[in-house]
Amino acid sequence: xxxxxxxxAEVKKPGASVKVSCKASGYTFTSYPIHWVRQAPGxxxxxxxxxxxxxxxxxxxxxxxxxxxxxRDTSATTAYMELSSLRSEDTAIYYxxxxxxxxxxxxxxxxxxxxxxxxxxx
Amino acid sequence: DIQMxxxxxxxxxxxxDRVTIPCRASHNIGTFLNWYQQKPGKAPKPLIYAxxxxxxxxxxxxxGSGSGTDFTLTIVSLQPEDFATYHCQQSYSSxxxxxxxxxxxx
Numbered sequence: 001x002x003x004x005x006x007x008x009a010e011v012k013k014p015g016a017s018v019k020v021s022c023k024a025s026g027y028t029f030t031s032y033p034i035h036w037v038r039q040a041p042g043x044x045x046x047x048x049x050x051x052x053x054x055x056x057x058x059x060x061x062x063x064x065x066x067x068x069x070x071x072r073d074t075s076a077t078t079a080y081m082e083l084s085s086l087r088s089e090d091t092a093i094y095y096x097x098x099x100x101x102x103x104x105x106x107x108x109x110x111x112x113x114x115x116x117x118x119x120x121x122x
Numbered sequence: 123d124i125q126m127x128x129x130x131x132x133x134x135x136x137x138x139d140r141v142t143i144p145c146r147a148s149h150n151i152g153t154f155l156n157w158y159q160q161k162p163g164k165a166p167k168p169l170i171y172a173x174x175x176x177x178x179x180x181x182x183x184x185x186g187s188g189s190g191t192d193f194t195l196t197i198v199s200l201q202p203e204d205f206a207t208y209h210c211q212q213s214y215s216s217x218x219x220x221x222x223x224x225x226x227x228x
Contacts (some may be wrong), residue, residue, distance in 0.1 A: 064219070095165055102175065108211070110177065113165065
C-alpha cells in the first residue's frame with residue numbers, strides 16, 4: 001500500500017535550520033508530486049510547497065519563499081523539506097503528503113505522512 | 123490568496139444525528155474543494171475530493187456538495203468514530219489553502 005514515513009521529532013534553537021525527510025513506498029515515486037503542509041498549535045493547516053517527484057521542479061508558498069527548500073532523491077524515494085532561520089512561530093507538526101489525481105485536473109492530498117514535530121526554543 | 127472560511131469552529135451533536143459543516147471560499151473555485159477528517163494526534167485523512175466525490179474506503183454516510191464559493195460536508199447517522207475535526211481545502215490555485223477546521227463534539 002502507499003505509505004509515507006517521516007523522520008523523527010526535532011528540537012532546534014532560533015536561527016537554526018531543520019531538515020525533515022519523507023520516505024515513500026508503494027507507488028512510482030517519480031510519477032507524483034509530494035507536498036508539505038504544517039500545522040502550528042491551534043492554527044489551521046498551512047500548505048508550504050511541493051516537489052515534482054520526476055523532474056524535481058518545486059513551487060513554494062510566498063509565505064515561506066526564501067526560507068524553505070524542498071528536494072527529492074529518486075534513488076531513495078524520499079522527499080525532504082528544509083526550513084531555515086527558524087523562529088518560535090515555526091513550532092509545528094510538519095506533514096508530507098502525496099498528490100492524488102482525479103478527473104478534470106482535480107487533485108488532493110492522499111496519503112499523508114505521520115507528521116514530524118519541530119519545536120523551536122531557546 | 124484564496125481565503126477559506128469554516129464557521130462554526132465547533133459543533134455539538136449526538137450519535138445518530140445528521141450534521142452539515144459549511145465551508146466558504148473567497149473566490150469562485152468551481153468544484154476544486156476537498157474535505158479531510160483529523161483525529162487528535164493523527165494526520166488528516168481525505169474524505170471527499172472535487173466537492174462531491176467520496177474517497178475510496180470512506181463510509182457512504184459522508185457526502186459533499188456545492189460549487190463556486192459555498193460548500194457543505196454532510197454526515198448522516200453520526201457514529202462515535204466521526205467525532206473529529208473536519209478541514210476543507212481548495213485545490214483551485216496555489217497556495218492551496220485550508221479552512222480553520224470545524225471540531226465535531228458530543
